[in-house]
Amino acid sequence: MTSTNGTMRGVFLPGDSTAVLREYGVPRPGHGQVLVEIGASGICGSDIGFIYRGYKGYRGVDGPAYRGVIAGHEPAGRIVAAGPGVRRFGPGDRVIVYHIVGCGLCDNCRRGHYISCGHGRESYGWQRDGGHAPFLLAEERTCVPLPDELSYVDGALIACGFGTAYEGLRRAGVSGDTDLLVVGLGPVGLAAGMIGRGLGAREVVGVEPSEERRAWAGTLGVFDRTLPAGDGTAAAVTIDCSGTRPGRSLALEAAAEWGHVSLVGEGGDLHTEVSDTLLHKQLTIHASWVTSLPAMSELARNLVGWGLRPEKVVSDTFGFAQADEAYALAAGASKGKVVLVPDAS
Numbered sequence: 001m002t003s004t005n006g007t008m009r010g011v012f013l014p015g016d017s018t019a020v021l022r023e024y025g026v027p028r029p030g031h032g033q034v035l036v037e038i039g040a041s042g043i044c045g046s047d048i049g050f051i052y053r054g055y056k057g058y059r060g061v062d063g064p065a066y067r068g069v070i071a072g073h074e075p076a077g078r079i080v081a082a083g084p085g086v087r088r089f090g091p092g093d094r095v096i097v098y099h100i101v102g103c104g105l106c107d108n109c110r111r112g113h114y115i116s117c118g119h120g121r122e123s124y125g126w127q128r129d130g131g132h133a134p135f136l137l138a139e140e141r142t143c144v145p146l147p148d149e150l151s152y153v154d155g156a157l158i159a160c161g162f163g164t165a166y167e168g169l170r171r172a173g174v175s176g177d178t179d180l181l182v183v184g185l186g187p188v189g190l191a192a193g194m195i196g197r198g199l200g201a202r203e204v205v206g207v208e209p210s211e212e213r214r215a216w217a218g219t220l221g222v223f224d225r226t227l228p229a230g231d232g233t234a235a236a237v238t239i240d241c242s243g244t245r246p247g248r249s250l251a252l253e254a255a256a257e258w259g260h261v262s263l264v265g266e267g268g269d270l271h272t273e274v275s276d277t278l279l280h281k282q283l284t285i286h287a288s289w290v291t292s293l294p295a296m297s298e299l300a301r302n303l304v305g306w307g308l309r310p311e312k313v314v315s316d317t318f319g320f321a322q323a324d325e326a327y328a329l330a331a332g333a334s335k336g337k338v339v340l341v342p343d344a345s
């Protein structure tokens with residue numbers, strides 16, 4: 001085991017399209033906190049868009065959303081120390097860390113939707129130290145059990161992208177009664193395809209304009225078909241994971257009569273003709289932001305039951321020491337998800 005005394009190197013993002021290593025003290029857990037030895041820590045599209053390429057603000061947060069902390073909001077690992085008052089988890093437990101710490105008392109927090117807490121919520125890797133380091137100081141109440149059948153990389157993927165896709169698909173009612181069209185085959189779109197399979201969708205179709213991403217997605221055994229554009233395909237449930245105006249338009253246009261459309265891609269805007277596209281088809285649109293603690297836990301158990309492994313959508317894995325290279329790839333031409341893992345010692 002890596003020593004929990006002394007110092008460690010963690011990844012800091014200066015906002016100039018680089019990632020640098022800095023020296024930090026290994027934290028000690030206080031009341032209600034645990035020390036997690038990181039097993040894997042994902043790089044997210046939001047890290048690229050809001051931090052890596054230049055600091056941006058975020059609704060509900062004053063100034064830049066990133067406060068110069070250790071980056072990484074998709075952590076999974078093993079608890080190695082617990083502070084006083086920790087009750088559910090303890091040393092040796094494998095956990096996924098839900099990436100936002102809410103107040104714990106408002107109604108959104110009580111539903112497990114820390115993401116929607118309006119009372120000073122903080123995200124690991126943005127406002128407090130995150131998972132791109134050998135150890136993470138986590139609040140016990142943000143920990144979700146990671147089943148033994150899943151790897152730390154699986155857990156890191158569940159911590160953000162897979163959780164987001166799961167919530168969007170559950171709200172839209174994907175089941176054995178429906179088919180599913182996924183727009184945008186980045187990491188979240190690949191997650192949506194895999195979870196759609198698990199939920200039993202009859203046919204899972206992926207749309208992705210990038211030939212390289214589309215070709216790679218086609219090798220994963222997740223999609224029945226992958227297409228460069230809509231091609232007139234209709235589905236009972238469609239989900240936009242692209243976050244682009246044309247992607248959202250396609251998700252609306254490709255929804256069948258009485259269909260459900262889920263929007264989970266961040267940023268930009270939405271333009272649509274209303275009568276033929278929405279009203280006359282009797283559509284229901286779901287706007288879904290991240291997920292809840294219980295849904296994340298349920299997803300981890302379901303993935304085991306379905307025999308599905310999120311790590312399949314990882315195209316590249318790097319040690320923390322190669323963070324600069326990893327971020328450059330994630331911000332550029334990566335085919336799938338990019339994940340950081342501890343350096344071999």
Ligand SMILES: [Zn+2]
Pocket residue numbers: 043044045046073074160161
């Ligand atoms: Zn994320």
Ligand SMILES: [Zn+2]
Pocket residue numbers: 102103104105106107108109116117118119
């Ligand atoms: Zn709250």
